[in-house]
Amino acid sequence: MFFSDAPGTIIGMDAFLSFLAVGAVALAVPGPDTFVVLRTALAEGPRAGTWAAAGSAGGNVVWGATSALGVAALLAASATAFATVKLAGAAYLAVLGVQALLAAARGDALAGDAAGGGALSPAAAFRRGLVSDLLNVKVGLFWTALVPQFVSAESGALLPVAMVTAMGALAFAWLTGYAHAAARLSGALRRRRSARIVNGTVGAVLLALGVRLGLAHH
DSSP states (O other): OOOEEETTEEOOHHHHHHHHHHHHHHHHSOOHHHHHHHHHHHHHOHHHHHHHHHHHHHHHHHHHHHHHTTSTHHHHHOHHHHHHHHHHHHHHHHHHHHHHHHHHHHTOOOSOOTTOOOSSOHHHHHHHHHHHHHTOHHHHHHHHHHHHHHOOTTTOSHHHHHHHHHHHHHHHHHHHHHHHHHHHTTTGGGSHHHHHHHHHHHHHHHHHHHHHHHTOOO
16 A cells, blocks of 8 residues: 555555556657657757756646546547647647758758757747647547546545656656757767758658647547
C-alpha cells in the first residue's frame, strides 16, 4: 500500500507503479513532443529546449488533470470535439514541419550559439511545447483510457494527483534529456549540409505526424 488519502482510504502502490511503468513505455515512443523539443534544442540551444520540454510536460499535466476530472472524456464521447482538437493539432504540426523544411531549403544554421541563448525566448519556447502537447489529441485519449484502469472509487483523490504529477515529472525529465543530448551535437550541426539534413528530416517527420494525427479515427 502507498499512503493514506483520507480516513479509511488507501492508495495502492501497485496501481501507482503499474501506471508509471505504462507511462514510461509511452514516453519512450517518439511523438510530436519529442520532435518539437528536439528541433527547438537544436535550433535555439539547450535552454530553449528545456523550456519547450517544460511546456510539453505542462500540457501533459493539463491533460491528466482534465481526464481525472472527466472533462477529457468528452474527446472519446464527442466526435465534434475530437475532430476539432485533432485538426488543430494536425495543422500546428504541419506549420512546424513546413518551417523546418523551409529552413532546410534556405540552408539555415541549425545549432544555437555555444551559450545556448538562441533567439527564441523562454516564454515562446514554453508555449511551443505546451501548444504541441495540448493539441495532441492522442495524449488526451491516452489519459482518458488509462485513468479508469488505475483509479477506482476506493482510491481517493491522492492517486490521480500522484499519477498526474509523476507523469509530468517523467515527461519533463525525458524530454529535457533529448534537449541536452541534441545540444551536445550542436558543433557538428553548425555545418550547412548537416543542418539541411536534420531540418529536412525533422520537418518531414513533423509533417508526417501531422498527417497521421489528422487521419486518426475517433
